[in-house]
Amino acid sequence: KLPLDAALIKKDFPILQETVNGKPLIWLDNAATTQKPKLVIDRLSYFYEHENSNIHRAAHELAARATDAYEAAREKVRAFLNAASTNEIVFVRGATEAINLVAKSFGEQFINAGDEIIVSHLEHHANIVPWQQLAQKKGARLRVIPVDDDGQVILEEYVKLLNSRTKLVSFTQVSNALGTVTPAKQIVELAHQIGAKVLVDGAQSVSHMSVDVRYLNADFFVFSGHKVFGPTGIGVVYGKEDLLNQIQPWQGGGNMIKDVTFERTVYHPAPSRFEAGTGNIADAVGLGAAIDYVTGLGMNLIYQYEHQLLHYATQLLKDIPGLRLVGTAPDKASVLSFTLKGHTNDEVGQALNKEGIAVRTGHHCAQPILRRFGLESTVRPSLAFYNTCADIDTLVETLYRLQHKK
Numbered sequence: 001k002l003p004l005d006a007a008l009i010k011k012d013f014p015i016l017q018e019t020v021n022g023k024p025l026i027w028l029d030n031a032a033t034t035q036k037p038k039l040v041i042d043r044l045s046y047f048y049e050h051e052n053s054n055i056h057r058a059a060h061e062l063a064a065r066a067t068d069a070y071e072a073a074r075e076k077v078r079a080f081l082n083a084a085s086t087n088e089i090v091f092v093r094g095a096t097e098a099i100n101l102v103a104k105s106f107g108e109q110f111i112n113a114g115d116e117i118i119v120s121h122l123e124h125h126a127n128i129v130p131w132q133q134l135a136q137k138k139g140a141r142l143r144v145i146p147v148d149d150d151g152q153v154i155l156e157e158y159v160k161l162l163n164s165r166t167k168l169v170s171f172t173q174v175s176n177a178l179g180t181v182t183p184a185k186q187i188v189e190l191a192h193q194i195g196a197k198v199l200v201d202g203a204q205s206v207s208h209m210s211v212d213v214r215y216l217n218a219d220f221f222v223f224s225g226h227k228v229f230g231p232t233g234i235g236v237v238y239g240k241e242d243l244l245n246q247i248q249p250w251q252g253g254g255n256m257i258k259d260v261t262f263e264r265t266v267y268h269p270a271p272s273r274f275e276a277g278t279g280n281i282a283d284a285v286g287l288g289a290a291i292d293y294v295t296g297l298g299m300n301l302i303y304q305y306e307h308q309l310l311h312y313a314t315q316l317l318k319d320i321p322g323l324r325l326v327g328t329a330p331d332k333a334s335v336l337s338f339t340l341k342g343h344t345n346d347e348v349g350q351a352l353n354k355e356g357i358a359v360r361t362g363h364h365c366a367q368p369i370l371r372r373f374g375l376e377s378t379v380r381p382s383l384a385f386y387n388t389c390a391d392i393d394t395l396v397e398t399l400y401r402l403q404h405k406k
């Protein structure tokens with residue numbers, strides 16, 4: 001018996017009732033973005049119909065409603081990550097902005113010439129480019145943890161990179177291109193032993209496993225709302241409270257200040273100091289609803305179910321003649337990346353689209369890791385808890401048919 005009834009869960013997602021090319025939509029592009037349950041869509045409408053106002057400013061009723069809804073969402077994020085305080089939860093646009101915030105605030109302040117920043121070979125461009133920019137500006141050095149042939153980081157090589165110049169280690173908990181689950185707790189611990197700070201990119205992890213930032217002990221943890229069944233345009237930086245309050249804000253403006261004269265500005269403590277201007281209020285509230293939804297299903301059940309589904313899919317894909325699976329670490333989540341002999345990845349993507357199956361083909365904004373495997377692109381189905389074994393069967397049948405046509 002499976003831990004979740006995915007066929008029933010699918011009914012909570014209006015878009016999963018769509019047809020594409022006359023076929024029921026099979027959404028296997030969850031690593032790019034996830035679909036939204038009706039409850040999230042309704043929460044957004046409710047906000048605009050009953051609560052819409054700017055927050056923290058006015059004396060009127062709607063400002064109070066909007067502020068309460070926004071701060072309630074912050075509390076939901078806090079509980080979701082098991083952070084110690086809502087002061088540790090900063091709302092931003094998404095994981096990309098979150099990493100840029102840390103690079104432009106913490107990085108500008110604490111990383112200097114000769115210092116070293118470590119990332120892994122698995123990183124999404126969002127966790128490479130901001131560090132590269134910072135390193136170039138400061139004269140710091142970007143170093144890379146290599147991966148083995150299964151696509152897992154090599155811890156012994158990581159240990160060799162750590163030294164007194166290391167100021168920050170920034171790595172992903174789950175690879176968006178291969179699905180590798182990295183040994184995050186160990187990576188954090190080893191960095192802390194030499195006094196470096198750590199950022200964990202949770203963009204691909206929070207929707208597939210329960211995350212406890214206090215257990216992980218990361219200094220920063222970031223994710224995007226749209227990859228965890230919430231709206232686009234909203235994301236989160238978790239940061240340890242002491243650390244956030246030592247960091248100068250990266251943007252200035254309204255909401256983030258205690259007092260302004262032409263001579264100087266006194267900032268609010270975190271999180272306000274990092275939320276200059278009018279934020280994405282409605283979508284933060286929508287993210288809160290998405291968190292209610294996934295925690296209602298149970299992150300542990302989601303993890304178990306997806307694990308079984310991933311195993312099922314992996315076994316079937318492996319048997320397809322000419323299919324090369326890239327990313328074969330024992331510990332994986334959601335992602336199946338492959339190439340099919342005799343077909344370009346675009347051809348495979350188009351053939352799947354004809355059957356109503358949505359996958360991503362391309363470099364998945366992670367060119368270095370694909371090149372590590374001698375590739376410029378792959379076909380990448382990625383699973384969520386609303387995918388069924390029947391979805392996988394349709395995927396596999398379509399791939400077999402494509403092979404036999406040759």
Ligand code: PMP
Nearest residue numbers: 094095096124126176203204224
């Ligand atoms: N990190 C990882 C691992 C990702 O998969 C993504 C999105 N593909 C990002 C960061 C960036 O997220 P966003 O585009 O939502 O800012």
